[in-house]
Amino acid sequence: DVTDDIEVDSSNLSYTDADYKIMANQMYVAMKGAGTDTPAIERVCKKLNNVDDWNALVKAFGVKSVSNWFYKFSGTLYDWLQDELSAREIRKLNEEILNNIGVTL
Known part of the structure; x- marks a missing residue:
């Protein structure tokens, strides 16, 4: 899994591993x-609240795949967001939320 190499400082985490898994599933x-x-x-x-929360969420999401008769996609949370959101939505998410915690899509 490509997310295994993502570093997370557990002392900065705001939630439990179970919470990140729930949030990843919601995403x-x-x-x-x-x-x-x-x-x-x-x-x-x-x-x-911080970049470590983001990294923990990305790790909890892992690599997810979806496939049906006309579409196949596999990727990390970053890949999914890039695929699903328009450039305008990405810009809004960055400017209003993610940039505040040191993350940019």
Whole structure:
């Protein structure tokens, strides 16, 4: 898994491993299938207090795949967000939430 090499300072974490797994699942549900629940993505991102929270979320998400008869995609949380969100939505997420914790998509 490509996310194994991501470093997380556990002393900076705001949540438990179980919490990050729940948030990662919320992100996946917001992006899989038809349409993207952008408000759900924003709600999860607003819970993150620092870059280590982000990295823990990315690690908890891991690599997820989706496949059906007309579409196949596999990637990390970063890849999914890049694939699912428009350039405008990415800019908004960066400017309003992620840049505040030292993260840029």
